[in-house]
Amino acid sequence: MQGGSAAIRRPSSRFRHWRDWVTAYLFLAPYLFFLLIFIVGALFLALYYSFTKYDLLSDPVFIGLQNYRKAIDDDVFLHALRNVATYTVVVVPIQTALALVMAAILDQKLPFRRFFRVAWYLPCVASSVVVTLIFMWLFLPDGFINYALNLIGIPIRINWLGEEATALPAIMIMNIWATAATQMLIFLAALQDVPQPIYEAASIDGAGPVRTFFQITVPLLRPAIFLVVVLGSIGCFQLYDQVKIATNGGPNDATLTVTYLLWREGFRDLNMGYASALGVILFVIIFVITLVQRRYLDVRPDY
Amino acid sequence: MATPETARVRQRAQPLPLIREVRVQPPRISRVVFMAIAFFITFLALMPFVLTVSGSLKTPSEILDWPPTLIPSVFRWENYVEVWNNSHYFPQWIANSIFVSAFHLVAYLAICSLAGYAFARMNFPGATVIFLVILGSLMVPGQVLWVPKFIILKTVADLGGPTLIDNLFGIILPDLAEVFGVFFMTQFFKSLPKELEEAASLDGASKFRTFWQVILPNAVPGLAALAILRFQGEWNAFQWPLIVARQPQNMTLPLGLASFQGLFGVHWHWVLAGAMFNAVPVIILVIFFQRYFIRSVTSSGVKG
Structure with missing residues (x-):
């Protein structure tokens, strides 16, 4: 009942x-x-x-894991993966450290801080196309970057984006310039949550600003650092716009990235199946990186 | 008994604000160092823009000079006029970009605020699952979806639907799935006081009327922050439009500019002048609406 x-x-x-x-x-x-x-x-x-062979013209044919097997043996893909990994390993630490320093300085209640905040943020609002075009020009053999280096006593006139050794570093520089301030804003928001008494106690104990930064600010910001490192790594693995606009993966594949290869396979050569497999692999890599970083970086702060 | 109690509380409460005011300023020397670093960073951040403005006003020969000049010897304003007139599609690209951004923005704000309101204030089966799916799709790299999205648009046309490849709507529609807005509006609506709707529901207004007449007017700050962030994203968009647009007359401004350097080869005075048309609107927006901007960027954590 x-x-x-x-x-x-x-x-x-x-x-x-x-x-x-x-x-x-x-x-x-x-x-x-x-x-x-x-x-x-x-x-x-x-x-x-990703399990098919598909060229848009005839129907997709199921081929099982062949695309994935092809990717593992594909020297071009492995080369692209190596480029992107190098790029990430260099860019993420530099840009995170820079963003942290910028946020810590803005947090110091300096005069003109509003001006600084807007000025520093402007590189982040220009489109990737504009940033790339500007830097392609600055990186010319007769451009301002070589000129600035000459002024400080390094007499070189390199074609940055045209040479194998310098093309990827040039893209690293332009992207650090263009994204550091976005991450600075994340740190700035996190810094506002740090309890003020902690700083007061530190300064009463006679700790200078540098020591306070390394021994108090950085440890307390670990969750924000985790977020910035993860988002930064994800962004780096997706590097595409600058390569597509400035170098087309060249010279001699020096700036070839996974996403550029995906575009080339899919939309230039119409290998839609293989391009999809590359996309899925990229997704998995990004997912794994996030998990690994979570394991090592995501530690709650103890106040 | 109550009076001495409150007196004691007051006595204890008073010194506290004093302690807060003793906020120790960092010592002088380090402040000078910080200012120096701050100005140096400002120099690095702004210099490329300054050089772009100066480059966009140089003559075709001066822009190739070594050593490069900081201030053009002659201000060649014609560069801007020529960029507008000489490339057949430049005004069209600007019109396309304005159309794409405006249409996307209106539709996006509408669907995100509707969905955000449902998540923030309504109980329905499946809410948690759908919200988790939305959060999960934040992790999907956009490039994985290029191939399937392109094939979906192609299939729509093959099945007799509207042509979306090489069409502005093919750029606009898939971007409406962008995850961040729903997440952002949900958080925003949760922060509004519940009393707003309670009064309205006593009057017997329907859910939609309450939403339209009571909630939306109170959601303007949230909508503005989202609008500015999305405008930047859509106005600057490059990857997806590059896949959809084929012919030059269907390109947006960033695509057109990117095709520019191939078109004009070494004509950097035109390339830089063209870039200004893309950069200036967003820069003005940021300077005027800084507060909204910073708020939305901090909560998204991603460059749009």
């Missing part, structure tokens, strides 16, 4: 709420439509195409 009444009560209470549920789903419907097609659906399609 009791079980029966409970069974009856539940549907009736559901019935009372169904109007609310319909309303909620009506509010959600427009967004869900786009989410389900262009992200969730597209992701499953990418997975499906």
Whole structure:
């Protein structure tokens, strides 16, 4: 008897709420439509195409894991992966450290800090195309970068983006310039959450600003550092715009990246299946990097 | 008994603000060092822009000079006029970019605020699962979706639907799935006081009317912050438009500019003048709406 009444009560209470549920789903419907097609659906399609051979003209042919096997043996892909890894290992630490220093300086209540904040942030609002075009010009043999180096006593006139040894470093420099301030803002927000008494105690104990920074600020900011390192690594592994605009992966594949290869395979050579497999591999790599970094960096601060 | 108690509380409460005021300023020398570093960073951050402005005003021969000049010997304003007139599509690219950004922005704010409101204030089965899916898709790199999104748009046309490849709507529509806005608006609506709707629901207003007439007017700061961030993202977008747009008349300004350097080869005075048209609107926006900007960037943590 009791079980029966409970069974009856539940549907009736559901019935009372169904109007609310319909309303909620009506509010959600427009967004869900786009989410389900262009992200969730597209992701499953990418997975499906990665098991096929597909050139857009004839129907996709299922070929199992062949695309993945091809990727593992593909020297070009491995070379691209190496480039991107080098790029990440250099850029992420420099840009994180720079962003941290910038945030710590802005946190010092210096005069003109509002001006500094906007001025430092401006590189982040220019489009990747504008940044790349400007730096392509600055990096010319007769450009301002060589000129500045000459002024400080390094007499060189290199074609930065045109030479194998300097092309990737040149892209590193332009991207550090263009993104450090975004990460600075994350640190700045985190710094505002650090309890002020900690600093007061430190300065009463006679700790100078440098020691306070390394022994108090940095440890307390570990969660923010984790976030910045993860987002930075994800961004670095996706390096594309600057390569596409400035170097097309050259010279001699020196700036070839995974995403550029994905574009070339998919949209120049119409190997949609192989391009999808490269995309899935990129996704997995990024996912693993996030997990690994979480393991080592994401430690809650203890106040 | 109550009076001495409050007196004691007051006595204890008073010295506290004093302690806060004793905030020790860093010593003089380190402040000077910090200022010096700050000015140096400012120099590095602004110099490329300054050089771009100066380069965009140089004559074709002066821009190739060694050593490069900081201030143009003659200000050649014609560069801007020529960029506008000489490349057939430049005004078209600007019009396309304005259309794409404006259309995307209106549609995006509408669907994100609707969805955000549902997550913030309504109970419905599946809410947690859907929200987790949305959070999870923050992790998906956009490039993985290039191939399938392109094939979806192609299939729509093949099945007799509208042509979306090489069309501005092919740029706009897939970007509406952008995850961040829903997340942002959900957080924002959660921060609004619940009393807002309670009064409205006593009057018997429907959920949608409450949302439209009571909630949205109170959500202007959140909508503005999201709008500015998304405008920057869409106005500057490069990767997806590059895949969709084929013919020059269907390109947005960043795509056009990127094709520019191939088009004009070494004509850097035009390239730099063209770049100004792309950079200046966003820079003005940031300077005027800094507060909104910084707020939305901090909560997204990503460059748009």
